[in-house]
Amino acid sequence: MPEPLTRNQIAWRVGRDVPDGSFVNLGIGMPELVANFLPEDREIVFQSENGILGMGPRPEPGEEDEELVNAGKKLVTLLPGGSFFHHADSFAMIRGGHIDICVLGAFQISETGDLANWTTGNDALPGVGGAMDLVAGSKRVFIMTTHNTKGGDPKIVKECTLPLTGKGCVSTVYSDIAVIDFGPDGPIVREKLDGLEFDELQERTGVPLRLANDWQPLEAPALG
């Protein structure tokens, strides 16, 4: 079994698929890493659903402003060209189909691209935030995840057993061992780790996969 990608490497790989000129919303947690690994020759604008376009990195010490936070309530900055707007407008952007790509995490993805990522079903206190709006409205939904749970169960399953975030919304799953597109023809493997046999990938996935004729090895530079 070849070495799976690290979280940073998955983020790097996602970044390759974000075209120049995209408006992108990154979910809280692992997706936030994507901002660190974008190709430098591309201009990409980050939306934060609390009301920011053109969100920049965390502030330098002394530059913090408590009224400028991201969706994860962390302090951030605004880049030149950035703008502020209220929540109803922010979700008009999201629901209205103006966001090119959102990147989210997942508990489960179904064969037809259903996503479950907001509750394990027995949380002490559930919270949904903007996830359901993002998957309903974004032009493309990228999922960043480990291929299997810590217990080894597949995250790509026939039917989600956890409460859904949205139906048929997932465009592409970027896991630590493969890149898989979801569409009307079912899941198609576009990339898999060099040296990972298709049978082994299939073994670790809960639904039948097809290997694209022009599949490529999944590679990323050493990033830690």
Add this chain to the structure above:
Amino acid sequence: MMNKITGSLDEAIADIHDGAVIHVGGFGLAGSPIDLLHALADKGTRDLTIVSNNAGVGRVGIARLLYNGQVSKIVCSFPRQQNSTVIDDLHREGKIELELVPQGTLAERIRAAGAGVGGFYTPTSVGTPLAEGKEHRVIDGKEYVLELPIHADFALIKAERGDRWGNLVYHKAQRNFGPPMCMAADTTIVQVRQVVDLGELDPEAIATPSIFVDRVVEVPDPLSERVLVAEEEKQANA
């Protein structure tokens, strides 16, 4: 003469009554009207319904009202945060009613109330537990869920500058729920860092026009959630 400037926080919230439904602006620490909320905590008003994105952290802001037992229902999108122990406990003990609403649906339900819209169809939440029991409708081949407006008796909002007519300018991402909530309450009460003379605000920059605001109270040095929570943690560890 129109003068919405109110002399004190206590005066600004004096008529908030038991059982009131209150829109509370803010997203995490940004735009949270902590000074107004703490005045309400001191007043002791009970049986409140709070509509807000979050449920507060530590024992600050909304979390203080919750801790005091002043809230019977909360409508929000994301109650769980680091250090949101008060809502965690109340929910586990069944001492509070929680209505979970997707964030964009929450914002639009509030906007709808302010805009006189009787409801709207959204694709958000179709196929999920949060759409159960709601009217569904297919429009141009796409499935939507009917969502209804959320009107409030009062709105508590934080802004940067305001004038005696009630025009508001916000600071950065503080704006978040301010404009839609100001529209959607019978009485909108705003704490601003600075009151300025009529005409001083750039009309092009006014994000909430005066008509949506009822009271403006100046709080030049507003309480900070971050500072207050850090102080609480320091005390707890002492």
